[in-house]
Amino acid sequence: MTTHERPLDSVLETIGRTPLVRIQNAPDGVRIYAKLESFNPGASVKDRIGRYMLERMLERGELSAGGTVIEPTAGNTGIGLAIAAQQLGLDAIFVVPERFSVEKQQLMAALDAEIVNTPTDAGMGGAIDRAHELAEELDDAVVPQQFSNPLNTEAHYATTAPEIYDALDGEVGAIVAGCGTAGTLMGVARYALEQEASTHVGAVEPEGSLYGEFVGESRTEGEYKIEGIGTHDPNTNELFDPDLVDAVYSISDRDAHAELTRLAREEGHLVASSAGAASVAANRVAERIANGDLDVPAATVVTIFPDSSERYLSKGVYRSFEEWTG
Numbered sequence: 001m002t003t004h005e006r007p008l009d010s011v012l013e014t015i016g017r018t019p020l021v022r023i024q025n026a027p028d029g030v031r032i033y034a035k036l037e038s039f040n041p042g043a044s045v046k047d048r049i050g051r052y053m054l055e056r057m058l059e060r061g062e063l064s065a066g067g068t069v070i071e072p073t074a075g076n077t078g079i080g081l082a083i084a085a086q087q088l089g090l091d092a093i094f095v096v097p098e099r100f101s102v103e104k105q106q107l108m109a110a111l112d113a114e115i116v117n118t119p120t121d122a123g124m125g126g127a128i129d130r131a132h133e134l135a136e137e138l139d140d141a142v143v144p145q146q147f148s149n150p151l152n153t154e155a156h157y158a159t160t161a162p163e164i165y166d167a168l169d170g171e172v173g174a175i176v177a178g179c180g181t182a183g184t185l186m187g188v189a190r191y192a193l194e195q196e197a198s199t200h201v202g203a204v205e206p207e208g209s210l211y212g213e214f215v216g217e218s219r220t221e222g223e224y225k226i227e228g229i230g231t232h233d234p235n236t237n238e239l240f241d242p243d244l245v246d247a248v249y250s251i252s253d254r255d256a257h258a259e260l261t262r263l264a265r266e267e268g269h270l271v272a273s274s275a276g277a278a279s280v281a282a283n284r285v286a287e288r289i290a291n292g293d294l295d296v297p298a299a300t301v302v303t304i305f306p307d308s309s310e311r312y313l314s315k316g317v318y319r320s321f322e323e324w325t326g
């Protein structure tokens with residue numbers, strides 16, 4: 001399941017079928033598993049949607065061979081789309097707010113994509129607007145728009161979720177994942193709830209993000225260092241469906257950083273801040289199960305580690321908390 005044992009014809013075929021690995025630090029009687037998405041060729045969970053969205057859009061005639069894909073992205077989606085675009089004969093342009101990691105932008109350029117930066121102050125909303133402006137200026141250009149495209153969610157419903165259920169023979173009690181676009185969590189949650197309606201679905205966001213408000217929890221808007229998850233801007237949370245979510249776990253930069261550091265030192269996982277946050281939240285859910293607070297179909301929590309820390313070394317991910325956030 002988690003390996004590709006036969007020779008493959010293209011890098012696109014290496015996407016998915018990532019390993020699901022048990023987390024050693026878990027409360028007694030509860031198992032936690034993390035799906036390691038850095039095993040994808042572009043080293044993140046977003047390779048899945050890159051391939052899935054472009055293949056479906058080509059099939060439907062929304063894009064044609066030789067066309068251009070333009071996407072506002074923090075980077076991982078750009079890398080995933082760049083790989084797929086290149087292999088499917090499309091050009092790619094990415095609109096990236098300046099605050100995002102330099103490594104990701106270099107990788108997108110290496111994959112032959114063009115990068116357009118927008119001011120950090122304009123947020124992801126500014127990048128989305130710029131992407132649409134560019135699409136109007138070019139012939140045969142399409143903005144897949146990961147933030148509102150149901151194909152984003154569908155990619156995870158079709159690939160990530162069945163991989164998890166196959167690996168665990170359906171023994172899943174809770175799904176816990178960070179929400180950026182929320183595509184990963186929504187796709188996996190929809191599949192999980194079809195298998196077993198009492199599965200606990202936990203969304204993960206940084207402290208300062210506002211997803212919690214959608215499920216009736218109070219939140220204070222603020223800045224955070226955790227990269228790839230959270231929402232401030234109404235344009236970036238259209239895929240989030242509160243009806244599928246039982247709780248939104250709000251994780252501090254400090255806790256996420258302590259956990260990503262621990263995961264490297266103790267468990268050999270070189271993962272970044274959104275995985276650190278997901279791991280903290282998975283542990284909270286596991287504690288709730290251990291204490292009998294949650295009625296779940298199995299004492300097994302599954303989370304997603306979206307990418308690798310190597311992509312954030314220049315941002316001091318393994319320095320002290322003060323240096324990382326400073």
Ligand code: PMP
Nearest residue numbers: 179180181182183184228274306
């Ligand atoms: N972690 C990282 C590092 C990411 O780049 C993303 C995507 N923005 C996520 C988590 C969240 O994934 P999703 O957009 O599917 O919610």
